[in-house]
Amino acid sequence: xxxxxxxxxxxxxxxxxxxxxxxxxxxxxxxxxxxxxxxxxxxxxxxxxxxxxxxxxxxxxxxxxxxxxxxxxxxxxxxxxxxxxxxxxxxxxxxxxxxxxxxxxxxxxxxxxxxxxxxxxxxxxxxxxxxxxxxxxxxxxxxxxxxxxxxxxxxxxxxxxxxxxxxxxxxxxxxxxxxxxxxxxxxxxxxxxxxxxxxxxxxxxxxxxxxxxxxxxxxxxxxxxxxxxxxxxxxxxxxxxxxxxxxxxxxxxxxxxxxxxxxxxxxxxxxxxxxxxxxxxxxxxxxxxxxxxxxxxxxxxxxxxxxxxxxxxxxxxxxxxxxxxxxxxxxxxxxxxxxxxxxxxxxxxxxxxxxxxxxxxxxxxxxxxxxxxxxxxxxxxxxxxxxxxxxxxxxxxxxxxxxxxxxxxxxxxxxxxxxxxxxxxxxxxxxxxxxxxxxxxxxxxxxxxxxxxxxxxxxxxxxxx
Numbered sequence: 034x035x036x037x038x039x040x041x042x043x044x045x046x047x048x049x050x051x052x053x054x055x056x057x058x059x060x061x062x063x064x065x066x067x068x069x070x071x072x073x074x075x076x077x078x079x080x081x082x083x084x085x086x087x088x089x090x091x092x093x094x095x096x097x098x099x100x101x102x103x104x105x106x107x108x109x110x111x112x113x114x115x116x117x118x119x120x121x122x123x124x125x126x127x128x129x130x131x132x133x134x135x136x137x138x139x140x141x142x143x144x145x146x147x148x149x150x151x152x153x154x155x156x157x158x159x160x161x162x163x164x165x166x167x168x169x170x171x172x173x174x175x176x177x178x179x180x181x182x183x184x185x186x187x188x189x190x191x192x193x194x195x196x197x198x199x200x201x202x203x204x205x206x207x208x209x210x211x212x213x214x215x216x217x218x219x220x221x222x223x224x225x226x227x228x229x230x231x232x233x234x235x236x237x238x239x240x241x242x243x244x245x246x247x248x249x250x251x252x253x254x255x256x257x258x259x260x261x262x263x264x265x266x267x268x269x270x271x272x273x274x275x276x277x278x279x280x281x282x283x284x285x286x287x288x289x290x291x292x293x294x295x296x297x298x299x300x301x302x303x304x305x306x307x308x309x310x311x312x313x314x315x316x317x318x319x320x321x322x323x324x325x326x327x328x329x330x331x332x333x334x335x336x337x338x339x340x341x342x343x344x345x346x347x348x349x350x351x352x353x354x355x356x357x358x359x360x361x362x363x364x365x366x367x368x369x370x371x372x373x374x375x376x377x378x379x380x381x382x383x384x385x386x387x388x389x390x391x392x393x394x395x396x397x398x399x400x401x402x403x404x405x406x407x408x409x410x411x412x413x414x415x416x417x418x419x420x421x422x423x424x425x426x427x428x429x430x431x432x433x434x435x436x437x438x439x440x441x442x443x444x445x446x447x448x449x450x451x452x453x454x455x456x457x458x459x460x461x462x463x464x465x466x467x468x469x470x471x472x473x474x475x476x477x478x479x480x481x482x483x484x485x486x487x488x489x490x491x492x493x494x495x496x497x498x
Contacts, residue, residue: 067169067260068131072096072119072159073138074112075103077217078174078256081249082136084108085257096128119155122162129166134260135159137173137198140191148326149190156194160201170204172259174252177211177245177271177335185306185329199267206259207269208252208342211335212283214274214359215249219319221363223327226317228284230471233297235312237304237328240281245273245336248359251349258346265345271337276356280331283356290360293470306332396466396477400489403459426450436463445473450488462492 069086073079074095086093087108094113095103103109117124119139129135137159140152163171175195176188184192195207212220227234255272278286281298288296310328314321354362426439436453446468453461464485468477 067133070132071136079138125162156197177209182333187326212246239331243334247274248354270342273337399463445476
């Protein structure tokens with residue numbers, strides 16, 4: 034990300050979370066500034082929360098087992114990075130020194146067979162060290178669940194973590210959220226990949242369970258505000274979006290927003306979590322070890338039992354984001370050819386730190402035509418004005434500092450061709466395909482490799498003069 038774009042991001046992103054790009058960021062007099070420590074900064078929520086805390090004026094330190102993983106994030110130079118592990122008390126004592134607000138955003142889902150034991154030990158360590166270090170507040174993002182239901186191992190573990198932190202003697206804010214909607218969120222990615230790839234699917238009976246999803250921009254609103262607003266007591270707070278839907282309906286809304294046909298679902302009551310997670314791992318890129326806790330967590334309703342948080346942190350200006358709008362924001366990147374996951378001011382977009390299996394699929398290839406005497410700039414104009422339009426390609430508006438971009442939209446997906454003239458007279462041409470639906474995935478795997486090779490050969494001939 035260029036420094037100019039990162040500067041724009043820093044000036045706009047806090048307003049984007051609170052109420053859109055026209056909302057103004059709070060002044061220092063309006064916000065109680067804090068020294069914040071973010072654990073899990075390389076994760077989905079932590080990677081999006083950290084720059085927002087910086088933009089709000091807080092002094093931010095992040096804890097990372099492998100700080101090198103943060104070398105590519107755009108906000109790296111705006112925070113202090115501490116090397117540490119939640120299982121290492123000495124590293125925690127060093128990292129917690131001078132901290133006012135601690136964000137606990139770490140979980141072991143999909144990374145360890147004994148994740149419950151790992152999470153219990155980590156929470157106990159954090160509780161102990163935070164108390165000794167004089168941390169003023171702990172903010173923990175837990176899972177939304179009914180009080181009287183038998184919880185899955187994953188949800189039970191997350192609940193126990195929250196209880197351990199609340200018993201620490203440090204003021205603790207536990208925000209309990211359900212499905213977080215945004216590109217990169219594991220729960221949303223399961224919806225995306227299943228709906229994209231399966232026009233007809235067999236499902237467990239939990240597709241009829243009720244879910245109260247929340248847009249990532251809205252959960253970030255609550256998390257950012259939790260650094261400064263006064264809370265009456267240590268407790269858990271339910272947070273959710275404005276819509277309550279069945280899980281199957283969430284998939285249908287996704288299909289509509291993605292331009293797919295309505296999905297058919299055949300409910301099989303005997304489909305066990307083991308079989309369902311194996312199936313998810315087979316037909317999607319989500320690892321089965323991660324799919325299982327996600328599937329098990331859907332066995333009970335995930336809706337807010339109360340809305341007490343509204344009295345402490347009002348909803349964002351303009352209200353909470355509807356599920357349909359949240360999906361549209363997450364899909365917005367599919368209308369762009371950039372696949373570098375550069376997040377400027379929309380948290381629903383992808384980040385470079387997101388897992389490889391997350392985000393909209395894209396097939397990318399790049400070729401280079403060396404300088405052969407022809408004027409590449411003039412040839413670019415020829416491409417734009419005549420040669421490609423006969424094939425149904427549309428020229429996108431010029432960006433003086435960017436490449437010439439052509440696009441073509443079809444039922445199976447959308448494709449882009451980008452041409453960049455280099456200083457030595459060479460031309461770099463790049464093709465991007467974002468497949469749509471199951472047939473689009475098949476097309477991307479079979480026909481597109483041949484098609485793009487033909488397109489690049491044609492471009493090579495044009496630029497060779």
